[in-house]
Amino acid sequence: MKKKEAHLSAVLGRNRVIIERVKPEIDDGRYPIKRAPEEKVVVEADLLHEGHDEIRGRLLYKKSSAKQWSQMPLKPLGNDRWQGEFFVGGAGRYFYTIQGWVDAFLTWRRDLQKRVMANQVMEIDFKIGAELVGQAARHLGLKKGRQLIEWVDFLIDDNVEPVERLRPAFSSELRKPWIS
Numbered sequence: 001m002k003k004k005e006a007h008l009s010a011v012l013g014r015n016r017v018i019i020e021r022v023k024p025e026i027d028d029g030r031y032p033i034k035r036a037p038e039e040k041v042v043v044e045a046d047l048l049h050e051g052h053d054e055i056r057g058r059l060l061y062k063k064s065s066a067k068q069w070s071q072m073p074l075k076p077l078g079n080d081r082w083q084g085e086f087f088v089g090g091a092g093r094y095f096y097t098i099q100g101w102v103d104a105f106l107t108w109r110r111d112l113q114k115r116v117m118a119n120q121v122m123e124i125d126f127k128i129g130a131e132l133v134g135q136a137a138r139h140l141g142l143k144k145g146r147q148l149i150e151w152v153d154f155l156i157d158d159n160v161e162p163v164e165r166l167r168p169a170f171s172s173e174l175r176k177p178w179i180s
Contacts, residue, residue, distance in 0.1 A: 039088050045074075048080055049100075053103070057074035059096060061086045064093040112125055112169050123158070126165055137152065
């Protein structure tokens with residue numbers, strides 16, 4: 001993981017998720033599982049955290065000779081259980097691990113949606129969202145973060161109608177840079 005990504009992980013709360021009951025595993029990971037080439041490895045784990053924040057997770061995997069890890073988002077199965085999968089490309093040893101984090105942006109977005117439904121959106125809601133998006137923009141750098149800066153300006157622009165300012169919060173465009 002790059003230095004900027006590691007810092008972004010810490011800022012976004014990735015240190016608050018506990019990962020337990022990872023499957024498949026043999027004797028707490030002491031022995032490798034076995035799969036044939038082109039066979040799928042389905043990995044499941046419990047991702048736990050305190051509170052009611054939204055969490056996310058990803059599966060990282062690689063062949064032992066590879067320098068880079070491949071990754072895929074975990075899918076929630078319910079009751080704190082998550083799942084991801086990868087295919088064994090050829091003979092050899094493979095490694096996999098799971099990362100979990102609290103998704104501050106997704107939590108803000110979920111809570112904002114509840115406030116919209118209750119007709120209780122306040123100026124502070126836009127400021128919180130702008131701060132979260134601004135943090136991501138600063139850590140992504142000028143090239144990748146430029147679009148995010150535009151969204152920050154839009155969120156805090158009180159000359160724009162509140163209904164219009166809600167648009168970026170629920171935009172799939174704004175969600176993309178947060179998934180890395």
